[in-house]
Each structure stands twice: as C-alpha cells, then as structure tokens.
Amino acid sequence: MLQALALTALFAAPSLQSAIPKKFSPLKFAKDGTFQIAVLEDLHFGENAWDTWGPEQDVNSVTVINRILNAESPDLVVLNGDLITGDNAFLQNATVYIDEIVAPLVERGLTWASTYGNHDSAYNLSREAILEHEHQWPNSRTEKMVSGRDAGVTNYYLPVYASDDRKFDGAPEMLLWFFDSRGGYYYQELDSNGDEVAQPNWVDESVVNWFTKTNKELVNKYKKIIPSLVFVHIPTNASLAAQTEIGINAHKEPGINDDYTLAQQGEGWCADGNDDGSCSYGGQDVPFMKALIETEGIIGVFSGHDHGDTWCYKWDTLIEGMSVKGNGINLCFGQHSGYGGYGTWIRGSRQILVTESKLKEKVVDTWIRLESNGTTGAVSLNATYGEDFYPATVDLLSSCPTCEYTLA
Ligand SMILES: *[C@@H]1O[C@H](CO)[C@@H](O)[C@H](O)[C@H]1NC(C)=O
Ligand SMILES: *[C@@H]1O[C@H](CO)[C@@H](O)[C@H](O)[C@H]1NC(C)=O
Ligand SMILES: *[C@@H]1O[C@H](CO)[C@@H](O)[C@H](O)[C@H]1NC(C)=O
Ligand SMILES: *[C@@H]1O[C@H](CO)[C@@H](O)[C@H](O)[C@H]1NC(C)=O
Numbered sequence: 001m002l003q004a005l006a007l008t009a010l011f012a013a014p015s016l017q018s019a020i021p022k023k024f025s026p027l028k029f030a031k032d033g034t035f036q037i038a039v040l041e042d043l044h045f046g047e048n049a050w051d052t053w054g055p056e057q058d059v060n061s062v063t064v065i066n067r068i069l070n071a072e073s074p075d076l077v078v079l080n081g082d083l084i085t086g087d088n089a090f091l092q093n094a095t096v097y098i099d100e101i102v103a104p105l106v107e108r109g110l111t112w113a114s115t116y117g118n119h120d121s122a123y124n125l126s127r128e129a130i131l132e133h134e135h136q137w138p139n140s141r142t143e144k145m146v147s148g149r150d151a152g153v154t155n156y157y158l159p160v161y162a163s164d165d166r167k168f169d170g171a172p173e174m175l176l177w178f179f180d181s182r183g184g185y186y187y188q189e190l191d192s193n194g195d196e197v198a199q200p201n202w203v204d205e206s207v208v209n210w211f212t213k214t215n216k217e218l219v220n221k222y223k224k225i226i227p228s229l230v231f232v233h234i235p236t237n238a239s240l241a242a243q244t245e246i247g248i249n250a251h252k253e254p255g256i257n258d259d260y261t262l263a264q265q266g267e268g269w270c271a272d273g274n275d276d277g278s279c280s281y282g283g284q285d286v287p288f289m290k291a292l293i294e295t296e297g298i299i300g301v302f303s304g305h306d307h308g309d310t311w312c313y314k315w316d317t318l319i320e321g322m323s324v325k326g327n328g329i330n331l332c333f334g335q336h337s338g339y340g341g342y343g344t345w346i347r348g349s350r351q352i353l354v355t356e357s358k359l360k361e362k363v364v365d366t367w368i369r370l371e372s373n374g375t376t377g378a379v380s381l382n383a384t385y386g387e388d389f390y391p392a393t394v395d396l397l398s399s400c401p402t403c404e405y406t407l408a
C-alpha cells in the first residue's frame with residue numbers, strides 16, 4: 001500500500017515527467033549489430049486491491065522487473081499480455097497499474113511495446129483505456145492500427161533499422177508484429193440476463209487481412225522479404241497440437257511443460273461463435289495460423305498465457321488432424337514474469353537476441369533470465385533447432401521474492 005502511494009506521488013512530480021524525451025527515435029540495432037528484446041508477460045498487476053494478496057504481488061513483480069533489467073540490457077521490452085488482472089478492477093483506477101509496471105523501464109530510459117491479453121479486458125477495464133494510459137508515457141511504442149469492435153487494440157508493427165546509418169536505404173532490417181488475441185469481457189457491457197459479455201479469444205480475421213495486406217505492401221515497397229518476429233498473448237492451436245500430438249522433448253525443446261494441455265486461441269468457443277461451455281475449441285485461429293505460415297520471413301511467434309509452459313517448438317510438419325502445415329516457424333512461450341496470476345513457477349523473462357549477421361539466415365538466439373539471476377533454456381533458433389541436444393530445464397518453483405535466492 002505504501003509502495004502504491006509512493007508511486008502515485010512520484011508520478012505526480014513534474015520533474016520526472018519533463019526529464020522524459022518527447023518522442024523516442026525509431027528502433028535501431030546497436031553499433032555491435034545486436035538488438036535484444038526482453039519479454040515480460042503475465043504480470044497480472046492489480047489483483048485483489050482490497051486484500052493483502054494483490055498489492056503484495058505487485059511489489060514483488062516490480063522486484064522481478066528490476067532484477068531482470070539489472071541483469072540484461074534490452075533495446076526493447078515487450079509486455080506480452082495480461083499486464084493487469086482486470087477481473088478485480090475498480091472502475092475509477094483500473095489502469096493506474098500501468099505506471100507501476102513501467103516505472104522500472106522509465107527509470108532506465110527504456111522503451112516498450114505491448115500486446116494485451118485476456119485479463120486486460122473486463123467489465124471495469126478496457127484495452128482502449130490501457131492504451132490511452134500507456135500513451136501518457138512517450139516510452140510506449142504500443143499502437144492500434146486496425147479499428148473495429150472485433151479487432152481488439154494491439155495490432156501493429158514496428159520497424160527496426162540497421163545500426164549503420166550509411167547502410168540506411170529506408171528499408172528496416174527487421175519487423176516486429178504485434179497481435180491482439182483479445183478475450184476477457186467487454187467493458188461496461190451486460191447482456192439481457194445481466195451477465196458480462198465475453199469477448200472472443202482469437203486474432204480476428206479483419207486483423208489477419210490487415211496483416212497480409214500490410215505485409216504485401218511492405219514487400220512491394222522495399223522489394224524484399226524482411227525477417228520478422230511475432231508477439232501475441234494467446235498461442236494458437238499449433239502449440240497445443242505440437243504438445244499433445246508430437247510431444248515436447250526436454251532436451252530438444254528445453255523448458256517447463258507443466259501446462260498440459262495448454263490453453264489456446266478459440267478455447268471454450270464453438271465454431272458457430274457460441275461460448276456456452278459446450279465446446280472446447282472452435283478453430284477460429286485457422287486463418288491466423290495460415291497467414292503466419294504463408295508470410296515469408298517470420299522466424300518466431302512468441303506467446304504467454306500458459307504460465308506453466310516455457311519451451312520453443314519448431315513447427316515444420318503437418319501435425320495429425322491439422323489443416324495447416326508448419327514451415328519451420330518457431331512457436332515460443334516466455335516465462336511468467338509477474339507475481340499476480342496463477343502458478344508458482346520461478347518468475348523470469350525470455351530474452352531474444354537478434355544479430356544482424358544471423359538474421360540473414362533467419363536465426364535468433366534466446367534464453368530465459370530468471371528472477372534468481374540465473375539463466376535457463378538458452379537455445380539457438382536455427383535450422384537444426386528441434387534436433388540439437390540441450391540441457392533440460394530444471395523445473396524450479398518460486399517460494400517468495402523476499403527470500404534469499406540460492407537457486408540457479
Ligand atoms: C484502487 O481503488 C481501490 C478501491 O478504492 C483501492 O483499494 C486501491 O488501493 C486502488 N489502487 C491503487 C493502485 O490506487
Ligand atoms: C546477475 O547476472 C548478471 C549477468 O550475468 C551479472 O552481470 C550480475 O552481476 C548478476 N547480479 C547478481 C546480483 O548476482
Ligand atoms: C466495478 O467498479 C465499481 C466501482 O469501483 C465497483 O463497485 C464494482 O464492484 C466493480 N465491478 C466489477 C464487476 O468488478
Ligand atoms: C487443434 O489441435 C488438435 C490437437 O491438439 C488437433 O487434433 C486439431 O485437429 C487441431 N485443429 C486445428 C483446426 O488446427
């Protein structure tokens with residue numbers, strides 16, 4: 001509680017506000033040819049504000065963020081969904097938690113880009129309001145490029161340019177695509193029974209159409225395929241199919257694999273749009289999966305949502321029962337970063353290290369930085385990922401953040 005008050009006072013101070021540059025310049029590779037992304041996901045700020053469990057979780061989550069950012073020096077932070085747990089939000093202050101989340105980033109002069117998750121929409125919390133709140137900070141690169149009730153909010157892309165200004169021909173070296181897999185409940189809406197109205201939990205077809213059209217325009221404009229990474233909160237059915245039909249190998253796809261079976265887009269919906277609990281999956285993410293596979297240059301799709309899964313899987317086959325065949329795209333989870341939300345797995349953050357030289361081969365390196373300051377699951381998402389042998393990830397639990405970390 002004290003922490004929350006102190007933060008409120010801090011952000012009211014005009015000195016900090018005026019120290020922030022008005023607008024950040026476009027993203028660029030560093031002089032050494034690298035660009036590192038730290039993914040923070042499932043932070044779940046704002047649980048049970050009236051209780052001890054909740055405000056305490058937020059203090060602990062801030063500690064995790066600080067630990068990660070002390071150990072790593074990312075060029076961009078991706079907040080990959082479920083920033084806030086809107087289910088328990090109060091109408092009057094549902095978005096103020098954004099300030100607590102971004103304070104460690106702002107202090108370090110870092111910029112970020114968000115996707116919103118299913119918990120970022122609730123009766124008292126709207127994703128539009130989160131975006132508006134984010135935009136009070138010039139450090140936020142989050143955008144909304146597709147309009148319409150069914151599109152969600154965080155559908156946009158960010159170009160990342162070369163380190164060398166002389167090479168600068170207008171074409172980005174890499175594109176980062178962000179998608180909104182929606183979910184949760186519509187803001188301040190009740191149906192005729194007085195029940196909250198569920199928002200579909202997949203990337204809408206209007207967004208898929210925007211994506212393919214925009215990508216085509218970029219390819220035409222720059223006369224080349226630009227390597228890209230994708231961020232979306234809820235994974236697609238391809239991740240579930242890999243997990244259940246093929247199986248995740250502890251040495252070839254190192255990571256925690258405890259959320260079995262994992263939750264995916266379209267979960268709990270019927271194909272006809274009914275969500276009365278009679279269907280387990282409606283297949284609405286098929287157009288999105290198809291677009292991901294048909295878009296050349298995508299190296300990986302990074303998701304959260306399933307706090308107990310932290311692996312990457314190279315989807316390169318037609319998995320039994322599916323209509324979409326993988327093309328070698330990597331489907332990755334990160335690590336539960338916040339103390340809100342379910343699960344007691346050790347907290348952490350997936351790091352993605354892109355180097356200009358490897359990017360040409362469509363290869364990126366990645367590992368998980370843990371709150372204990374160790375690392376785990378370091379792999380190269382290269383041509384032989386899925387065949388290469390790595391140490392298995394030790395499935396550590398987090399007891400409490402105020403404890404001494406002797407693990408890792
Ligand atoms: C939001 O409002 C609730 C209810 O008044 C309060 O308990 C909680 O502390 C507030 N949260 C913040 C971060 O100010
Ligand atoms: C955490 O790890 C980083 C990177 O390996 C290292 O530079 C730093 O000294 C470590 N911090 C602590 C507190 O051990
Ligand atoms: C919405 O916020 C109001 C005002 O704080 C609160 O009274 C109400 O319980 C909240 N409703 C839900 C569903 O969280
Ligand atoms: C979804 O995944 C399951 C395996 O878990 C598979 O049987 C099913 O055919 C898949 N459906 C689609 C539309 O991808």
Ligand SMILES: *[C@@H]1O[C@H](CO)[C@@H](O)[C@H](O)[C@H]1NC(C)=O
Binds near residue numbers: 382383384388
């Ligand atoms: C992929 O990376 C792994 C780990 O660094 C390495 O052992 C393997 O040889 C690499 N594969 C290729 C094709 O470079």
